[in-house]
Amino acid sequence: MADDASLSARAIRDKQAENQTLRARDLAESLGITEAQLVAAHVGHGTVRINPHPDDIMGAVPALGEVMALTRTPSVVHEKVGAYDNYQSGQHACMVLTENIDLRIFPQHWVSACAVETISDGVPKRSIQVFDAAGDAVHKIHLRDGSNHDQWDMVVETLATSDQTDTLEVAVRIPPTPPLIREEKADLLRAEWDKMTDTHQFMLLTRKLKMNRLGAYRVAGAPYVRPLANTAVDQLLALLADSKVPGMIFVGNHGCIQIHSGPIRTLKEVGPWNNVMDPGFNLHLRSDHIAEVYEVRKPTKRGEAVSVEAFDKDGAIILQIFGMRTREVDFYDDFTALVARLEAGEVLA
Structure with missing residues (x-):
């Protein structure tokens, strides 16, 4: 704007x-x-x-x-x-890592x-x-x-800075990148996917193949990705709240990713918003913005990392929900069992 x-x-x-x-x-x-x-x-x-x-x-x-x-x-x-x-600086990425405040920061933004x-x-x-x-x-x-x-x-x-003007010039907002799909690289994507040892390697893989996250999910197919119904995120939040199984909820923009780790307890729907209203953690989700949802499985040295990831109609990621991870384990049977109960969706071209 x-x-x-x-x-x-x-x-x-x-x-x-x-x-x-x-x-x-x-x-x-x-x-x-x-x-x-x-x-x-x-x-x-x-x-x-x-x-x-x-x-x-x-x-x-x-x-x-x-x-x-x-x-x-x-x-x-x-x-x-x-x-x-516990702030850790970096040229391209920084981090705040405490029990409650868990951030990944991208200073250029x-x-x-x-x-x-x-x-x-x-x-x-x-x-x-x-x-x-x-x-x-x-x-x-x-x-x-x-x-x-x-x-x-x-x-x-x-x-405080020396510039205390009350006007601000801004750049034109860059729209989200639509799914970048390379069907001809599907076999290579799956072969390289099998070689991953850490979830952070996924973005390097997609860049190498000139895809993006959503494009790769549309191409990969089973057993790497399972399309879910658009209601699956609300369903998973309800299952997590009922079971008290801990999870990790990632929400981010291009400048900051913020993470909640632990169980959720109280859900409250208000109009189009689905809200987690817990002491110390609130989430306010526009469920009606969800256009695509996937169950995603990625291999790591500590076991298979399972996530549920939602995207809007423009291809922008809305949130990711993982099972609770530690330094030793990326795979939790309780969380994976909840994800297996989620309603399947249609495969998008």
Whole structure:
């Protein structure tokens, strides 16, 4: 979405004041701007532009104590409560790895960021919000009642940049890549699939064959992939909640992947949203956005990794659900037995 020069920062602030019940992303869309531009319009009015690089942010936010980490796409929101720690930097990929906050970070997409403070009923609401080049949210850190609010000013001062303008230029949003299918390489795909010893090798394999994840799933066939009904994710969440079998739920955009590890307990459907509402973990899934679902099996040195993976109508991945993994084991009979109960779907061309 390109910058809408017809709206000044003052006009954007006025529009938000008039529409306080609308979520920021929905308001921005209604105004023809991006969420990053909506947030930037409040610089100098409770909002401060900060250095977006994860090295800087992750170096500062542990001082805030227990917070809520949020990563989302248009189809799903993943929220985890915990403290940031054990940050591992890298040129192309970084990591936060604690019992509760588990992130894979891709710094090239951490392009702009703001520290945001608003007052509601006399109570401050504080967050750090990171955006990509197109102005879409990559990751957010929300302070909670029990967070170290007395450290907020210090963290913001540490991260603040010299550029405190209230306008922001954004790039055109790049659409998702549709399935890249190479039917002529089906036998090679299966042969190389059999040789994998780690799930992370899969993306290297697809790039080598000039496919992508969804394209490879459409080509591979049994026993590597089983198409499932579009309702299979809701079915699996219900089975996990009923059985208390632990799983790993991955949600990500191109800048951040956030992972929940453990059981889920409470499901609540509200309109098109299927919601996990557990202490320390919330998931908000637009089930009506799911267009394709697959059961996927990948060999590893620690056993077979089984996952259920959902995609939207444009081919973008919505979420992945794996059985709970450890350093020793990638295969769990209880989770695999639940996946085997999921309703099969049609094979798409």
